[in-house]
Amino acid sequence: MDAFEASQATIDEVFSAVDSSSHGLPSTEAARRLQCFGRNATLHADQQRSWYWQLLKAFNNPFVFVLLGLATVSLVTDDFAGALVLGTMALVSSSLAFWQEYRSSRAAEALRSLVHTQAVVSRIEAGARAQLSIDMELLVPGDMVSLSAGDLVPADGRVVASRHLHVNQATFTGESLPAEKAPTALPAGPAKSPQSPTNPVTDALELQNMCFMGTTVVSGSATLLVTATGPYTYFATLSKHALGKRPQTSFDQGVKQVTWLLIRFMAILVPIVFVINGFTKGDWYQAFYFGISVAVGLTPEMLPMIVTANLARGALVLSRCQVIVKQLSAIQNLGALDVLCTDKTGTLTADAVVLENHFDIRGQGSAVVLWHAYLNSFFQTGLRSLLDEAIITQAQRHEDWDVAQQYEVVDEIPFDFTRKRMSVVLKDKFATHGPTSKCTHLLVCKGAVEEVVSCCSRIQVNNNGDEEPLDAAATHQLYETVERYHREGERLIAVAYAKTPMKCDNKKYTVEDEAELTLMGFVSFLDPPKESAAAAVQALKAQGIELKVLTGDNELITRKVCKDIGLVVTGVLLGSDVAYFTDTELAETVAGVNVFAKLSPVQKCRIVQALRSNGCTLGFLGDGINDAPALKQADVGISVDTGTDIAKDAADIILLEKNLLVLERGVTEGRRTFVNIIKYMKMAASSNFGNVLSVVGASIMLPFLPMAPMQLLVQNLLYDLSQTAIPFDAVDPEYLSAPRRWAVPDLGRFMLCIGPISSVFDYSTFLLMWFVFGADDVKSTALFQSGWFVEGLLSQTLIVHMIRTSKVPFLESSPNPAVTIATVSVAIVGLCIPMTPLGTAIGLIPLPAEYYAWLCLILTAYCVLTQQLKRMYVRCFETWL
Numbered sequence: 001m002d003a004f005e006a007s008q009a010t011i012d013e014v015f016s017a018v019d020s021s022s023h024g025l026p027s028t029e030a031a032r033r034l035q036c037f038g039r040n041a042t043l044h045a046d047q048q049r050s051w052y053w054q055l056l057k058a059f060n061n062p063f064v065f066v067l068l069g070l071a072t073v074s075l076v077t078d079d080f081a082g083a084l085v086l087g088t089m090a091l092v093s094s095s096l097a098f099w100q101e102y103r104s105s106r107a108a109e110a111l112r113s114l115v116h117t118q119a120v121v122s123r124i125e126a127g128a129r130a131q132l133s134i135d136m137e138l139l140v141p142g143d144m145v146s147l148s149a150g151d152l153v154p155a156d157g158r159v160v161a162s163r164h165l166h167v168n169q170a171t172f173t174g175e176s177l178p179a180e181k182a183p184t185a186l187p188a189g190p191a192k193s194p195q196s197p198t199n200p201v202t203d204a205l206e207l208q209n210m211c212f213m214g215t216t217v218v219s220g221s222a223t224l225l226v227t228a229t230g231p232y233t234y235f236a237t238l239s240k241h242a243l244g245k246r247p248q249t250s251f252d253q254g255v256k257q258v259t260w261l262l263i264r265f266m267a268i269l270v271p272i273v274f275v276i277n278g279f280t281k282g283d284w285y286q287a288f289y290f291g292i293s294v295a296v297g298l299t300p301e302m303l304p305m306i307v308t309a310n311l312a313r314g315a316l317v318l319s320r321c322q323v324i325v326k327q328l329s330a331i332q333n334l335g336a337l338d339v340l341c342t343d344k345t346g347t348l349t350a351d352a353v354v355l356e357n358h359f360d361i362r363g364q365g366s367a368v369v370l371w372h373a374y375l376n377s378f379f380q381t382g383l384r385s386l387l388d389e390a391i392i393t394q395a396q397r398h399e400d401w402d403v404a405q406q407y408e409v410v411d412e413i414p415f416d417f418t419r420k421r422m423s424v425v426l427k428d429k430f431a432t433h434g435p436t437s438k439c440t441h442l443l444v445c446k447g448a449v450e451e452v453v454s455c456c457s458r459i460q461v462n463n464n465g466d467e468e469p470l471d472a473a474a475t476h477q478l479y480e481t482v483e484r485y486h487r488e489g490e491r492l493i494a495v496a497y498a499k500t501p502m503k504c505d506n507k508k509y510t511v512e513d514e515a516e517l518t519l520m521g522f523v524s525f526l527d528p529p530k531e532s533a534a535a536a537v538q539a540l541k542a543q544g545i546e547l548k549v550l551t552g553d554n555e556l557i558t559r560k561v562c563k564d565i566g567l568v569v570t571g572v573l574l575g576s577d578v579a580y581f582t583d584t585e586l587a588e589t590v591a592g593v594n595v596f597a598k599l600s601p602v603q604k605c606r607i608v609q610a611l612r613s614n615g616c617t618l619g620f621l622g623d624g625i626n627d628a629p630a631l632k633q634a635d636v637g638i639s640v641d642t643g644t645d646i647a648k649d650a651a652d653i654i655l656l657e658k659n660l661l662v663l664e665r666g667v668t669e670g671r672r673t674f675v676n677i678i679k680y681m682k683m684a685a686s687s688n689f690g691n692v693l694s695v696v697g698a699s700i701m702l703p704f705l706p707m708a709p710m711q712l713l714v715q716n717l718l719y720d721l722s723q724t725a726i727p728f729d730a731v732d733p734e735y736l737s738a739p740r741r742w743a744v745p746d747l748g749r750f751m752l753c754i755g756p757i758s759s760v761f762d763y764s765t766f767l768l769m770w771f772v773f774g775a776d777d778v779k780s781t782a783l784f785q786s787g788w789f790v791e792g793l794l795s796q797t798l799i800v801h802m803i804r805t806s807k808v809p810f811l812e813s814s815p816n817p818a819v820t821i822a823t824v825s826v827a828i829v830g831l832c833i834p835m836t837p838l839g840t841a842i843g844l845i846p847l848p849a850e851y852y853a854w855l856c857l858i859l860t861a862y863c864v865l866t867q868q869l870k871r872m873y874v875r876c877f878e879t880w881l
Contacts, residue, residue, distance in 0.1 A: 037140055038229075040140070085717060117154060121144060147211070158183075159181050166217070169212070171625045173205055173553070179205075252329065273699060294692055325652070331673050344551040363481045368520065446493055453478070482522070485522070494522055527561075530659070548593070551596070567594070571595070575600055605629040631650040679803060683723060723822070732813055735881060743879075758799065768854055783845060786834045790831060800823050803881075
């Protein structure tokens with residue numbers, strides 16, 4: 001039976017439904033059910049992934065497929081050297097990605113506790129009832145489990161018996177205060193929320209007589225009848241969402257679009273080059289071979305490796321900031337982030353309950369109220385709640401408050417779920433209790449506002465102890481005070497007292513003695529904002545990231561937290577409203593809302609999907625079971641090392657410190673990584689496109705190939721090597737101040753506008769070699785090809801510095817020394833190759849000395865023209881990288 005059915009049925013009906021009894025199951029029956037229902041365990045995402053699965057996944061990259069395709073064609077056409085180069089590039093790139101993600105997944109696994117949780121269960125053995133401690137994975141429906149403070153609830157079940165049971169459901173709901181649980185059956189029909197009796201319960205977690213796997217017992221004790229285990233639990237329902245297939249992220253979509261852009265260019269230009277060379281040269285085999293080389297020239301072969309190296313370096317930098325990167329692509333998505341959704345508890349707040357205020361019914365601060373609340377919390381004999389601990393912590397700051405020396409406990413009226421209050425009866429050790437004295441005890445009551453007020457007939461109006469009747473006017477005033485503090489998001493507890501005559505014959509105090517009390521005032525509690533939260537909110541705002549709060553807590557408390565950390569609330573949407581929106585209506589609504597309260601896990605997931613459907617690149621930060629589905633749907637799922645296992649499994653990034661400032665540093669690193677990826681793509685795409693334009697023109701005009709296929713491949717490889725230091729390059733500050741996203745149309749436009757610049761100087765080199773150096777026939781092919789090989793390589797190397805910044809290179813923006821060393825080294829190698837055996841092997845010859853003077857002139861003109869056109873491009877399109 002599901003949770004709602006179990007909640008509304010009587011205990012006897014639940015026993016009948018699961019075929020059990022108050023003594024538990026016979027051990028033989030438990031063993032049979034274990035075979036039938038399976039182990040009481042949930043599956044982690046990482047447990048599904050073997051190392052070879054991760055290795056295969058690393059090859060699942062569009063650019064790797066392009067490289068492998070070209071390598072296959074090269075192999076078929078007996079170009080073994082070309083196939084080796086292309087295959088090696090694909091292998092290196094995929095291996096880097098595999099190793100980084102494999103290490104990260106192992107690090108994430110190391111964060112997971114390996115402790116096996118035990119459960120105390122009643123079983124019938126040899127006809128007698130026995131209490132056994134067994135592994136929680138061996139539990140089955142029908143088992144009777146004993147719970148006490150500190151226990152993890154091992155399965156879903158109905159509370160059969162309890163004493164002061166409080167359960168922390170924060171991993172599901174995000175609420176820091178524990179929920180009260182009791183055996184009381186809910187009435188038939190739609191269950192009613194205990195927080196709002198007029199509204200039906202739509203979330204199983206609000207069922208007051210049900211406990212759920214993954215929650216923890218804060219105080220009290222209980223006996224639980226197990227109704228669901230393993231894959232049938234509420235926990236498992238969320239796990240299925242979290243372990244499902246992740247939707248395509250911003251990074252995935254961007255890579256796919258860029259791949260198809262390059263494939264379209266190849267599909268157009270390669271056949272053109274093939275046909276032109278076939279008709280003009282008459283050698284169709286050589287034309288096909290050259291067309292493949294052009295395809296290689298158009299492909300940024302090093303892109304997978306450069307992207308992976310960039311991301312791996314970003315992961316290394318973030319690891320020094322206490323961040324584990326499980327999915328490399330998440331780093332780029334961090335850089336593109338423009339909306340960050342976060343839970344409230346523990347992220348914006350300290351995840352602790354503190355006493356915020358103590359005041360009388362008029363809202364005036366009152367130490368007397370705190371004193372009496374302290375008496376109640378200090379002397380109660382039951383397990384102290386988080387509220388009691390907060391009161392005691394605050395009161396003990398008054399060093400002269402030694403209540404143990406002044407009072408002793410006479411009796412206690414314990415808390416129960418019906419009264420929602422508890423009282424202690426105290427005796428003043430220093431009072432005189434002779435036959436003629438006024439023998440009195442002090443009864444101090446503390447509890448829910450309405451329940452305590454209902455026991456009061458008078459109010460205390462000042463710290464001197466003066467009292468007045470609790471009439472209609474006073475009642476109106478006190479509830480105005482209560483409402484004012486509720487609007488501030490504070491939780492209130494009322495404090496009252498009475499001086500009662502000593503009971504004769506050691507008679508006990510009872511609930512009837514909680515009458516004619518004097519209401520003193522209230523104590524209020526809050527989960528305070530983290531000290532770093534306000535600074536983090538401002539830092540994210542400065543980064544151009546909109547913060548949205550998604551919480552299971554209520555609206556008033558969330559508004560208060562937002563106010564305290566400087567987050568202006570632009571709109572609030574409650575989970576009860578989300579349930580009635582269609583997906584389209586929700587997508588239209590969420591854009592103007594930045595606070596979402598009282599959400600269920602499924603509603604959080606819907607909001608994330610709605611925001612992404614609006615075109616946002618979205619990050620989600622959460623650590624609870626309730627956050628797992630949303631973590632899976634976000635472009636970047638972010639959890640913390642103290643989060644639940646299922647949340648860490650669903651996340652792409654794990655923070656070792658739950659601090660938004662750490663995340664802000666990650667965003668900056670993500671943008672730096674993305675900009676350096678874009679640098680390479682624009683360098684490679686525009687330069688390669690310019691080369692292909694030069695090749696097409698030369699194929700039409702020249703009686704020979706302007707460059708041999710192997711020369712073209714070597715030149716392309718050297719150029720790619722000059723860019724291997726790009727992951728270490730510095731990035732101009734203006735590129736780090738706003739979210740960075742894939743702009744595929746801009747890449748195509750950049751290729752078409754900047755690429756032909758190199759062709760202008762390639763044609764200048766053609767004319768130079770033809771008319772100045774006489775390379776105008778087939779016999780002088782080697783001289784012509786050598787001249788273009790050197791000029792083409794050096795111009796491509798220069799373009800690294802021209803494209804890496806929109807400013808004047810070296811003067812206004814200096815590259816990382818590694819970039820300078822790489823480009824200068826490749827330029828020197830390029831100048832030397834025609835004079836080496838390698839040059840001879842690929843058909844190059846040494847060039848005349850006067851060629852180098854012309855080369856300097858061409859390259860200088862190239863830099864000047866590129867810088868001028870760069871300024872025009874920026875003015876026209878207001879972007880460069």
